[in-house]
Structures are given as C-alpha cells and as structure tokens.
Amino acid sequence: MTSSSSSRAADELHFRTHDGESLFYRHWPASGPARRGAVVLFHRGHEHGARMAHLVDELDLPDFDFFAWDARGHGRSPGQRGYSPSFAHSVRDVQTFIEHIGTQHSIEEQDIHVVAQSVGAVLVSTWAHDYAPKVRGLTLASPAFKVKLYVPFARSGLALMHKLRGLFFVNSYVKAKFLTHDPERIASYDSDPLITRPIAVNILLDLYEAAERVVQDANAIVLPTQLLVSGADWVVHHKPQHAFFERLGSRVKEKIELPGFFHDTLGERDRAPAVQSVRAFILKLFDTPPEPVDLREADKAGATADESRALAEPLAPLSPRGAYWAFTRAGLKLGGKLSRGIALGHETGFDSGSTLDYVYRNEAAGAPLVGRLIDRTYLDSIGWRGIRQRKLHVEELLREAMERLAAAQREVRVMDIAAGHGRYVLDAVAASPVKAQSILLRDYSDINVRDGQHLIAERGLQDRAQFVQADAFDRVSLASVMPRPTLAVVSGLYELFPDNEMVRRSLAGVGDAVEDGGWLVYTGQPWHPQLEMIARALTSHRQGQAWVMRRRTQAEMDQLVEEAGFRKVAQRVDEWGIFTVSLAQRVER
Known part of the structure; x- marks a missing residue:
C-alpha cells in the first residue's frame, strides 16, 4: 500500500x-448520498496534513467529510518553522479548528471522529483532557508521550x-527509513519541501510536560478511544502508551499492537489491517x-475521590514523608514571620478571599530584603501564577458575555455568588x-463583604453595585435574587468543596435565577501539580483545617453545569492545564 x-x-x-x-487546512466533502459525520486528521510532528491525505480513500468512508490541518509553523500554515508560542497555544488551535468545522461546515461536535498521529496524538490527548470535547471518539496512532532522546x-x-540561551531549534535526527518501510513514503519524506525538520525547544519541552500530565491523569478522558501501538518504534517509548491506555476513563477503548511497525503507523507499508x-x-x-x-457522582468513587481521600489521611509522624x-510546615511558619503573603494565609486561610x-495584587511585601524575597517566591509559585491567569480568563469571558x-x-445584570473581594x-x-445595569456581589465571609464594599466605594459604583452576605449553596436564596441576573459567575468556589451534592444544589439555584438565554461564567481545576503540598502544608479558611482538594475533571464539571440547564460555548485554560474558565448559556425552559 503506497498511495x-x-x-x-x-x-x-x-x-x-x-x-x-490564519491556519491552512484541507476539506474533502463526503461523496456519498448523505453525510453521516466527519473525520478530522492531525499529522505527526515535522509533517503536514497532505501526508495523511491517503487515509481519505483508504478508510473508505464515502459518507464522511474529511479534514486535515497544517499545524502552525508546519506545511502551508504561517509562522516560524517548527515553532508555536507554547504547546498550550497549539492545543487551543485544535479547539478552535473543531469549533470552526462546526460553524463553517455545519457539523456537530458529536458527529466528529478524530484520528491523530505522534505529536498530533499528544495534542489531541491534551485537548481531550483539558477541554472535555464531546466528539464521537479518538484514534491515537503511536502518540509521542515520550520521545526517545538518545543523548544522556x-x-x-x-x-x-x-533558560540560558532563550529560544533555539533542535533538528530531527530521525531518517525516513526509520519511520516507515514504505519506499514511496520514504522517498516523498526526503523530497517534500514542506517537511519541517526543526522543532522549537520550548515546544519539545512543553511536549514532555503535557504528555506526562495526560498519561498520569488519563482517567479524565472518557471519550471512546482507540490506541495503535507500533511494535518497532524507533522514535517514541511504548511504556507511557500502555500506561495511558490502562488509566483511560473511557468505557469504550481498544488497543491494537502492530508488531514490526515503525513510527509512521498509518503510513506503514503493510498498514491495510x-x-x-x-x-x-x-x-x-x-x-x-x-x-x-x-x-456526576465522581465524588463518591473514582480516581479523584480516591486521590482526595488519600491526601486526607494523616501520615505517621516518624515516617520519612x-x-x-x-x-x-515548620518552614512555612517561619516564613510567615517574614512574608506578608504567607502570614495572611496563616491568618485567614490559604484559600480565603483575602489571600x-x-x-491578584501580586505585590511582594514583608520584612525588608529577605521577607520580600520570600514573598516574591511565594507569589511566583505555579499555583498562584495559575490563579492570576484564571482571573484574566474570568474577566475575558465576563466581558464576552456582556x-x-x-x-x-438585553440588560447586563451581574451576580457573583461567592465573590471574595x-x-x-x-x-x-x-x-x-x-x-452593567446592576452588580450583585455575594459572599459568606463578613470579612470579604466588608472589604468588597470598600472596593465598590473606591470605584464609585454604589449606584449600581452592592455586596451582601449570603450562602452560595442555598438554592432558595439564589433563586429568589431580584432583579433576575442575566450573567452569573462562580469563580474558585466549587474547587474548595469535594461534595458534588453541594455543587449541584448551588448550580440548581443559579440555574433557577438566571434568565433564559443568560450566561454563566464558571471555573474548574482539573489538575494541580502541588496537590500534596497544599494538603499537607497549607490550611484552609475553615478554622485552620488542612486544605485538601478534590480535583474535578473538566468533563465532570461540565456535566454538573449542563444538569443545571446550561450549555457550554467557550473555554479557556492556562498553559499548565491547572485552572479552566468556561462560558455557558442558560437554555430555554
């Protein structure tokens, strides 16, 4: 097979x-009498969409549209060759491409199947993890979860x-004869002027980090998934592929091992089977x-429930851990005597509105020199950087909803059910x-209400804005808000409570309150690299208790929001995959 x-x-x-x-893509319209769906192809690293064009015929699906992009920096798409500002940028490109297919080609997300190879398969896996799309399924061919770097x-x-040099590029060492046994594919690879041999170092490093995160947390992916493993792959390691498959949260999953296949799985000589x-x-x-x-009941059983329970278990004091x-903890107590941020965390809780x-203000304070240096290190931790990015994303989607x-x-009537300050x-x-015609800020903490009222006064918004003390989990209280909001927001609240029943009650109240066609901005935390440090060393606002969090996957969070009567239309996620912000519309009752 050489086509x-x-x-x-x-x-x-x-x-x-x-x-x-402006990224380039190819579209092959269905040739059958009625279109059933679409197949979207994502090429491997260094290549472009035309090198997957043979699959349009070979898959023999005349009732399906086919699409194949050229990733940014590849093929006929613009940008420096082999470069993207970040791996997360390219993952968002996947989301934007799928949205574009929906709006421009009238194909529903659930009628799309994705086929991706190598680096493209890591992009798609990360997208499935972070954005929780509702596509029909995924086929991942030899995902590059761990590239073989032969230099120690x-x-x-x-x-x-x-860190020392900044951006530079690494050329691919892989010869075409180690990608496939197909003579035509080998020759075309060597002669193709659109092959991109260099890869930007930031993308190579980001690829490793994203792949490790997705393999570790593959349980969050619940889409039907098919995994193809090339048995004689010179380019990537097999072990992470098998670990990914075992951890997948998909009810429907299939693994096919292909002995003797090189890395270009769907471009191999004997690829027909x-x-x-x-x-x-x-x-x-x-x-x-x-x-x-x-x-919706993942708080009772499942990977994140087990993880949360394990973090809540006390450790033997004399054990190494x-x-x-x-x-x-002793170090943080000492740091609190010097750093204003750490001291505030001890006083009010590291998850409090005050913290x-x-x-958000991001201004280091504390004892001269050493204290401010400690505070700057504290404020620059990855979790707090993610929080600041989350704030920007919340503001962006609030403005979009307005x-x-x-x-x-329609009038803009804003309600934040747990506003902090x-x-x-x-x-x-x-x-x-x-x-905005009206702004209603609510919070359970009298400290937050007091400080939030000061912010309103500072900005001269007393004529439109008010801050009241209220319970974000009281459905009746939320549902009775007048005037009824057209835009609700809940940021950073549900992440603090592992119990889905509480969240469902709160979201039901929000759904009752928001007018049909109104909007909801909500946040999620599908991943965090410092969960154990937070649980073992930091205290929460709840009377000094340990701050033990249960992560909610994006798919879980979206299902809870959908149950309350909302339909997600947009999402943002930071470059580390920690915090997400989504925009959903209240469907008509």
Missing part, C-alpha cells in the same frame, strides 16, 4: 486562530540551555453510539464598553 493522496478533490481553506493566525540527560540539558481496524472502530461508534460516562511535611485578593447580551439588546468582577465591568 499518498486521495482521489477525492480537496478544498483548500483557512481558519482564524484566537491570536489572529538530553531533556535536562535542553531545559538548562533554554491497521487502517481497516480504524475504519471498523469509527463505524461501530456511529452505528451504535455508546452512552457517555456519567461523572511525615517528617518531611512536618519540616515543610486570593493578595495574590457583549453578547448587548448584541441581543469582588476584584475580578469590578475589573471586568470597568474594562468593558458595555454598561
């Missing part, structure tokens, strides 16, 4: 990314050089759509060209 193109004619098109790039300590060396397996998997999902995995965390407002309401000639809401309102 490298399709007998179907392709339309050559472009779509616009969130940051203004290559990864740590590249990271050090990146593998391609037929992909075809059979796609047709099975479209012939008999599987029931989605119900995650017990001693380590006792030493860490978050301090983190503009959508204005476009529909309310800084992000007031900042968003101030930055929007759309005027």
Whole structure:
C-alpha cells in the first residue's frame, strides 16, 4: 500500500486562530448520498496534513467529510518553522479548528471522529483532557508521550540551555527509513519541501510536560478511544502508551499492537489491517453510539475521590514523608514571620478571599530584603501564577458575555455568588464598553463583604453595585435574587468543596435565577501539580483545617453545569492545564 493522496478533490481553506493566525487546512466533502459525520486528521510532528491525505480513500468512508490541518509553523500554515508560542497555544488551535468545522461546515461536535498521529496524538490527548470535547471518539496512532532522546540527560540539558540561551531549534535526527518501510513514503519524506525538520525547544519541552500530565491523569478522558501501538518504534517509548491506555476513563477503548511497525503507523507499508481496524472502530461508534460516562457522582468513587481521600489521611509522624511535611510546615511558619503573603494565609486561610485578593495584587511585601524575597517566591509559585491567569480568563469571558447580551439588546445584570473581594468582577465591568445595569456581589465571609464594599466605594459604583452576605449553596436564596441576573459567575468556589451534592444544589439555584438565554461564567481545576503540598502544608479558611482538594475533571464539571440547564460555548485554560474558565448559556425552559 503506497498511495499518498486521495482521489477525492480537496478544498483548500483557512481558519482564524484566537491570536489572529490564519491556519491552512484541507476539506474533502463526503461523496456519498448523505453525510453521516466527519473525520478530522492531525499529522505527526515535522509533517503536514497532505501526508495523511491517503487515509481519505483508504478508510473508505464515502459518507464522511474529511479534514486535515497544517499545524502552525508546519506545511502551508504561517509562522516560524517548527515553532508555536507554547504547546498550550497549539492545543487551543485544535479547539478552535473543531469549533470552526462546526460553524463553517455545519457539523456537530458529536458527529466528529478524530484520528491523530505522534505529536498530533499528544495534542489531541491534551485537548481531550483539558477541554472535555464531546466528539464521537479518538484514534491515537503511536502518540509521542515520550520521545526517545538518545543523548544522556538530553531533556535536562535542553531545559538548562533554554533558560540560558532563550529560544533555539533542535533538528530531527530521525531518517525516513526509520519511520516507515514504505519506499514511496520514504522517498516523498526526503523530497517534500514542506517537511519541517526543526522543532522549537520550548515546544519539545512543553511536549514532555503535557504528555506526562495526560498519561498520569488519563482517567479524565472518557471519550471512546482507540490506541495503535507500533511494535518497532524507533522514535517514541511504548511504556507511557500502555500506561495511558490502562488509566483511560473511557468505557469504550481498544488497543491494537502492530508488531514490526515503525513510527509512521498509518503510513506503514503493510498498514491495510491497521487502517481497516480504524475504519471498523469509527463505524461501530456511529452505528451504535455508546452512552457517555456519567461523572456526576465522581465524588463518591473514582480516581479523584480516591486521590482526595488519600491526601486526607494523616501520615505517621516518624515516617520519612511525615517528617518531611512536618519540616515543610515548620518552614512555612517561619516564613510567615517574614512574608506578608504567607502570614495572611496563616491568618485567614490559604484559600480565603483575602489571600486570593493578595495574590491578584501580586505585590511582594514583608520584612525588608529577605521577607520580600520570600514573598516574591511565594507569589511566583505555579499555583498562584495559575490563579492570576484564571482571573484574566474570568474577566475575558465576563466581558464576552456582556457583549453578547448587548448584541441581543438585553440588560447586563451581574451576580457573583461567592465573590471574595469582588476584584475580578469590578475589573471586568470597568474594562468593558458595555454598561452593567446592576452588580450583585455575594459572599459568606463578613470579612470579604466588608472589604468588597470598600472596593465598590473606591470605584464609585454604589449606584449600581452592592455586596451582601449570603450562602452560595442555598438554592432558595439564589433563586429568589431580584432583579433576575442575566450573567452569573462562580469563580474558585466549587474547587474548595469535594461534595458534588453541594455543587449541584448551588448550580440548581443559579440555574433557577438566571434568565433564559443568560450566561454563566464558571471555573474548574482539573489538575494541580502541588496537590500534596497544599494538603499537607497549607490550611484552609475553615478554622485552620488542612486544605485538601478534590480535583474535578473538566468533563465532570461540565456535566454538573449542563444538569443545571446550561450549555457550554467557550473555554479557556492556562498553559499548565491547572485552572479552566468556561462560558455557558442558560437554555430555554
């Protein structure tokens, strides 16, 4: 099997990314009498969409549209060759491409199956983890979860050089004859002027980090998934692929091992049986759509529930880990005598509104020199950097919702059910060209209410804004808010409570309150690299108790919001995959 193109004619098109790039893609319309769905192809690193065009014929699915992009910095798409601002940028490009297919080609997300190879398969896996799309399924061919770097300590060396030198590029060492046994594919790879041999060092390093996160937390992916493993792969390691498959949260999953196959799995010489397996998997999902995995009771059983319970278990004081965390807590106590931020965390809780407002301001304070240096290190921890990015994303989606309401000639009536000090809401309102008719900030803490009222007064918003003490989990109280809000926001609240019943009660109240066609901005925390440190060393606002969090996967959070009567239309996530912010619309009752 040597064909490298399709007998179907392709339309050559472009779509616009969130940051203004115009990426190239090909579209092969269905040739059958009625379109059943679409297959979207994502190429491996260094390549471009045309090198997957042969699958359009080989999969023999005439009733399906096919799409294949050229990733930014590859093929006919613009940008420095092999470069993207970050791996997260490219993951968001995947989301934008799928949204574009929906709006421009009238194909529902649930009617799309994704086929991805190598680096493309890592992009798609990360997208499935972080954005929780509702596509029909995934086929991942030899995902590059761990690239074989044959030079000892290559990864740590590249990271050090990146810090010292900044951006530079690493050329691929892999020869075409180690990618496939197909002579035509080998020759075309060597002669193709659009092959991109260099890869930016930031993308290579980001690839490793994203892959490790996704493999470790593959339980969060619940989409039907097919994994193809090349048995004689010179480019990537097998072990993470098998670990990923075992941890997948998918109810429908299939692993096919292909002895003797090189890395270009779907471009191998004897690929026909593998391609037929992909075809059979796609047709099975479209012939008999599987029931989605119900995650609304994931707080009772599952990976994140087990993780949270383990973190809540006390450690033996004389054990190595017990001693380590006792030493860490002692260090934080000492740090609190010098650092204002750490002291505030001890006083009010590291998850309190006061702490978050301090983190938002991002101004190191404390004892001269040493204290401020400690405070700066504290404020620059990855969790707090993620919190500040979350604030920016909340403000961005609040402004977007306000503009959508204005476009529909509707009043903007804002309600934040647990506002902390309310800084992000007031900042968003101030930055929007759309005027909010009313702003209602609510919080359970009298300290937050007091300080939030001061912020309102400072900004001269007393005529439109008020701050009241109220319970975010009281459905009746939320449902009775007048005037009824057209835009609700809940930021950083549900992440603090592991119990889904509480969250469902709160969201039901929000759903009762928000007018049909109104909007909800909500946050999530599907991942955090410092969960154990937080649980073992930091205290919460609840009377000095340990701050033990249960992560909610994005799919779980979205299901809870959907149950309350909302439909997600947009999402943002920070570059580390820690905090998400989503925008959902209240469906008509």
